[in-house]
Amino acid sequence: MNGITSALDRIGILTAEQREHWKIAWLSTVDHKRIGILYLVTALVFFVIGGIEAMLIRLQLSVPNNTLLHPDTYNMLFTMHGTTMIFLVAMPAIFGLANYFVPLQIGARDMAFPRLNAFGFWLVPLGGMLLHFSFLAGGAPAVGWFSYAPLSETPYSSTTGVDYWALSLLVLGIGSVGASINLIATVLTQRAPQMTLRRLPLFSWMMLINSFLVILAIPVLNAGLVMLLIDRQLNTHFFLPFGGGSAIMWQHIFWAFGHPEVYIVAIPAFAILSEIIPVFSRKPIFGYEFVAGSTVAIAILSLLVWAHHMFTVGLGHTVDLFFVASSMLIAIPTGVKVLAWSATMVGGRLRLSTPMLFCIAALAQFLLAGLTGVSHAIAALDWQTKNSYYLVAHFHFVLVGLIVFAILGALHYWFPKMSGRMLSERIGWWTFILMTLGFNMTFLTQHFLGLAGMPRRVYTYPDLPGLGWMNLVSSTGVIFMAAAALLFVWNLGRSLLRGPPAGDNPWNAWTLEWATTSPPPHENFLTLPSIHSRRPLWDYANPDRPDPPVGTTGSIDTLAPEKNSTAMMAFVISELGFFGVLILAYLFYNATPQPGPDARTLDLAKTGAFSLCLFASSFTIRRSEISLSQGNHRGLYRWLAATILLGIVFIIGQGLEYRHLMQSGITLSSNLFTASFFTLTGFHGLHVSIGLLALIVVLGLALAGDARKRDFPALKTVAIYWHFIDAVWLIVFSVIYLLPYVQ
């Protein structure tokens, strides 16, 4: 204990007083740097857990016909390994780095919403515990990280494993969306005055784009998880073909999230490469604009191409054809990036320190991953290799070869800033050698295993020619990777205790995080250098030959909107995916007639009348905003109260309708119409109720005198949300109540 506290003291994380209260200092912190470290430590802990799961998998597969693990145990392990590595390692590690360094790079004092930040972090351990609690509660999920229906449904997975899996992913998803909304608000509203959008370091720019991708993609999964849970807990049949549902629907929802998810973890890796490669080539990045622009292209294309995960499902040649073409397009912007990084190194004076070594390996391995990726975009080839180890090799080259390597590079690069101590270069070099060797033994081999016909997701394999020794090589590689991980942890601990002091800027880097002390003080910066280009510290160190200035500060680039409404807009965008999926699912399940109740059994006139109340409330809340801008406080109170009243009337109307339906024996599990109807309107009702609570809080704040201060952003913020749920109801009402009468 003494050693740890002295280490913490040494790196300046705790003052003597805080050391007495370290629990408070760490458990209740809202400082973005500490939350960043908490994220990273959590990711490291789960990396060890997911790594042990991987080692058990490889141990089982090291020889043919092995009986070490029971097939069920094997299925649980590969499910938990995949889920852990994506949601509890990659995502927290990325958010940890973003949390620590985005505010520093943009010259901000903290994230826009420090408490939301802490909330987002603490959901990670909660989600992790929920997921792993399933081991104690009757068995972990054994359905793969993709949890394909109908296998994941109650008749086929009767333990609570899948329920814990879904709950945990919901919790983690909400945390990720919260963290991303926070990052968006931070980058858009908290930048130093001269840090215009076009001067953003590529890491911050890409984390901004990535955060948009998170809020567009994760809610899609959340909607699917909710439907899966309703299926399992309330006996509906969304994804059960024998009840009229569609198992393919789950695949569409999962991959509409799952493909962007690949880029959600890959774009931060691109971001890290774009940051480290120029610094260690001692040259500015080649084609900043192209790297920044191609990130936008990758993010948008990634939303469009999920069906290439489903070539073997049988969607038909027509559908396949379009997704073959659009998937291949992704090779263009990623190729642009690879070219830009390579061109940055060409002609540079390379310093092959550990961070750079990891990045060069990541670049090379990503190139291979991209090439096998293009081969998977060809549907005909995909049919042959999809369920083989060739695909396992492909995505591990992305997830480990690119992402883990990039994160390791980033940790070696930024550790001096976080701790004030240098890591050992010698240990770092050995970490790199062992990691690269082990990784390629394990996963390069798997390409050939796959082409030799070894199927994936199966707990063992027959002793066919070649399979035995290749699997042994693949399993042996794990030992080297484990050794690298141990070396890395040792390096961290050792350097924390007695690493040489780092100074402010050990790598002669150019972005703002290096302009402050290592570790940075609580308030981040005492003074900021002036910023005229993308490399402010270069300009500061070389006043005689600064970079050409980028843009001006008088234009759209300086855009810094109000933070509360910006965050609310981002939240509204995130809700679009959620409601979008529920509405599309409703349309899909009700496109063809089915036995039992349908939309015509609903009372159009009554609900129409209650809906008018909700629509009217959009006008009343607008009136309250106008009253506030005119300084008419009584008008503000009245219109706000009217809005609350109208909302309550609408909720009562919904309650009456539900009661009426229930009394006629119509429940959620009656048929697919009732399932999709209650899910969609129920979640809308939940949103209205939360909106009402928020409105009541705002009214309370206004009555308490907050509205008399200079500005009162709470009203505008809640108004955005309120207009949004009104707009959603307009669509829901048209789709459910009006559409049957149009056709």
Next chain:
Amino acid sequence: MTRFFLLPWTWNPAVTLSALLALAAYIIAFRVNRRIGWFAAGLVVLLFTLQSPLNTLANGYLFSAHMVQHILLLLIVPALLLLGLPRSLSLSLRPRLLGRPAAGWLAGVGAMWFWHAPVLCNAAASSRFVFALQTLSLLVLGSLFWWQILAPREEDRLSPPGAVLYLLSACVTCSVLGIIITFSPVAVCPVYTQKPAHHLPIMETLRTDWGISPQRDQQIGGLLMWVPMCLIYLAAIFAQLARWFARTPDPEAKEVS
């Protein structure tokens, strides 16, 4: 293959005449300038869309051909025509409401959703009058949509970051409709599942030799809207990013220090 190019070109004097008049009006108003190429290209695409075999196919044979026509009229022709206007032109939209981003966005996206309501889609494919109305409305609504991006004067256009969001949200909203059409178990535009009244021998080729069943035809139509149409928006997003990054420092804007 040749049968497709030999299919009757539907020479439509009204369309040809309006295109020629538009070109004449352009030359009288702006003379022959550097941008006339864009304008002429817009007119050529317009003539192709409305008179080539594409039009014949869209006229009751193939839903997917209709979709190509729809995309060309809504996204390509208006964009080219607006690009053809001289940058010096000070033209402002009246009433002011039409010049608002929300109006432009609703015009562009709404045109897609509105004309794919089964009743209207059917009507446009079976009545020449409704079809003419649809064509005109697509051109006008498309122009309103692109106005926010391609208006002649810089100050009428959205800022590049705003334009990216504008285009991205339009892309996503159109994709959603494309997804609905692709996976809809019922016909979106039932006219195309029946044999057209004036039956050309091409129908057998399409249905049996090429294997384009009505379901597959609708899938192609939906996918065209889902993927390539979004790529048009994506291309525009690139142009916006390029415009943003290429902006040179404005000497008059002052540095905040």
